[in-house]
Amino acid sequence: MSTPDPFDPFGVITSMNGWCCLLGAARELGDIDAEMMDTLLEANEPGPASLSSEAVAKVRNLVRLMRSLDLDPDAIRLREPGAMRTLEAACLGCTERNHCTRELRAGTAAGTYRGFCPNAERLDGLREA
Structure with a gap:
């Protein structure tokens, strides 16, 4: 059993440090989500009411394709x-x-995306970086 810290006998500082780390991670995730929503809204003007399930599905496909390309x-x-x-x-x-x-579901998108994806050159550039 370890001895308590004489300056923090109840572990309050240790607990607070842990909470600060968790809050920092949550803040970063929130910023990422907010940035993605801003991108979707900018590309799909005039506003949030016009954001369709089609747009969300397209961005999800992008994420899946990127992951399939490592x-x-x-x-x-x-x-x-x-x-x-x-x-x-x-x-x-x-x-x-x-x-x-269809290509993503079949597991073939990583080999065929160049034939249909408007992002093919950009994705290839990211893969080479």
Whole structure:
């Protein structure tokens, strides 16, 4: 059994440090979510009421495709937020969602995305980086 810290006999400081770390992580996740929502709203003007399930599905497909290409969308969003906004905007304008969904479900998207994805060159650039 360890001896208590003489300056923190009840472990309050240790507990507070843990809470601060958790709050910091929650704040970062909130910022990521807020940035993604801003991107979706900008690409789908005039406002939140017009955000469709189709738009959400397209962005989900982008995330799934990126993961199938061994790209980490969260890391890219943090490292290169402008690049992620560009990828999302291109997805929102894409007319190949059904094709993309089929390829993702079949597990073949990583080998075929260049034939239908408007983000193919951007994704290839991120893979090479």
